[in-house]
Amino acid sequence: MMIQTQRNIFHIMASENANWFIYYFKRIPFLGKILPDSIYGNITLKKRVAVLAAIAGIFGKIFGKAFFAGLSMVAPVFFMEKSPSLRYAAFLHIFLMISLIGSLLTSFVFEADRNRYICIRLMHMNPKTYIVSTLLFDVLTDVLYMLPVLLLVSVLLGGTLRQGLLLTALVPGLNLFGEIFHLYFYSKRKVMLCKKAAFEIAIGVLCLAAAYVPPIFHRPLALGGILFSPACILAGFALLAAGVIYVIKFNEYHEITAQTLKSANFMIDKSRIIGEARFSDVAMREKEFTREELNSNRYAGKKGFAYLNAIFFERHKRILVRPILFRLCIVAVIFAACVIASFFLPDFLEPLSSPAKILPVFVFLMYLASIGERVCKAMFYNCDISLLRYSFYRDKKAVLSNFKVRLFRVAGLNFIVAFAISAAVVGLALIYHLNWSMGDSLFFVLTIFLLSLFFSVHHLFLYYVFQPYTTELGMKNPFYSIINTVVYLLSYLCLQIKSAPSYFTMLVLISTILYIVTALILVRKYAWKTFRVK
Structure with missing residues (x-):
């Protein structure tokens, strides 16, 4: 059933993205005249555009993961550690802290994006089926996006391809750790922690401090022997299995979507708001x-x-x-x-010579x-x-x-x-x-x-x-x-x-x-x- 739900979601989003692409392409001077208005009804062509968009999205996500890893993990490691032998240890420390503590910063379940509004509110999909299927799909595909990044980073910083592969195996379990935490807290207190600014700030500061302070003083945790041990890998898979079971058995998705997908929030002309913000620095009264x-x-x-x-x-x-x-x-x-x-x-002014x-x-x-x-x-x-x-x-x-x-x-x-x-x-x-x-x-x-x-x-x-x-x-x-x-x-x-x-x-x-x-x-x-x- 979840596979069928994900397929339906793909078709809906593919059609919307194809319409969006056609709409803006037709407004490009000269080139836009190539496409007639009847193109909106060409289902075959729109499917092809959707496939191309999906492929482009895959490469875009891989690039996004690589950019994030390079900016938040690799660059700091090269800056903080001059010794090549210590760089991989610093990377493992930063990777674990950002992945574990950082997973608490956001929650997929409590997000309120336009796609979710269309599928649940307008298309009347079952909230639990939609959220569970999209959550698990994102968690599992995230492994594919992170695999080439972690393999490359591991080799670049002195690790091995095997270590990069084992790190990738820990990714889905670490991602679900934050979801389990937020769902459990909501079930007990009916509070969306990821919507609370104080919590977000506290976790953000904690994450940055835990990730970067020890490596700055050349004292990263010695995680190499732990993360790549069979016990840790089994624990990662156990965390993944526990997360999947908890997400599937959780039964308060209707209540969550009722609070997060309020129609009034999606009736606002966001483009106008963005436009006003764009000109706010030059507005005069x-x-x-x-x-x-x-x-x-x-x-x-x-x-x-x-x-x-x-x-x-x-x-x-x-x-x-x-x-x-x-x-x-x-x-x-x-x-x-x-x-x-x-x-x-x-010699400070020597460049001005x-x-x-x-x-x-x-x-x-x-x-x-x-x-x-x-x-x-x-x-x-x-x-x-x-x-x-x-x-x-x-x-x-x-x-x-x-x-x-x-x-x-x-x-x-x-x-x-x-x-x-x-x-x-x-x-x-x-x-x-x-x-x-x-x-x-x-x-x-x-x-x-x-x-x-x-x-x-x-x-x-x-x-x-x-x-x-x-x-x-x-x-x-x-x-x-x-x-x-x-x-x-x-x-x-x-x-x-x-x-x-x-x-x-x-x-x-x-x-x-x-x-x-x-x-x-x-x-x-x-x-x-x-x-x-x-």
């Missing part, structure tokens, strides 16, 4: 404006969109200037820290320093979402005029930070008589200001050509995210360059200029067509 800011006569000498944007930037200067001031404070603190550190570490050495770092830093994306969010939420409904605002001349005014404004704000960074770095070079010529200083300052202009144009270009935001405050255009992610990754990769080649600086400058020119051409050609409210 009329009561926050001063009388002086509301006085539009101050800009009576301006006309057209210069007048509109003058009022906009004046009334929103607090949410735009605040991040600038924050960045200036960071620059000042770092400058002071460098000066102080130089008294104790004479040549502008070419530090330029890759500043490519990424200027990406972080730009407030272009924040300004675009503020413009959409507090201005464009309303004005884009009018045809005059979408006119080609109006769009380009508006873009020009805003580009000067955004670049001007970013140039303030660029000036501070340039002054701080060149100032250090002059104070400590580093080997910087006048040409080096001018070249560095020019590069910083050009990078600042690049990211100003970048964010406005994406906003006007791909306009990602919708009236529901969501993000709709996938190309916006793709291009933004690519630029971020390229900037981050520059941070990883330890020794830049001699031509790197010129490559950055040429790429920056080409991008700016290309972006401005695309804005001029397409912005008046694509800058729309969606």
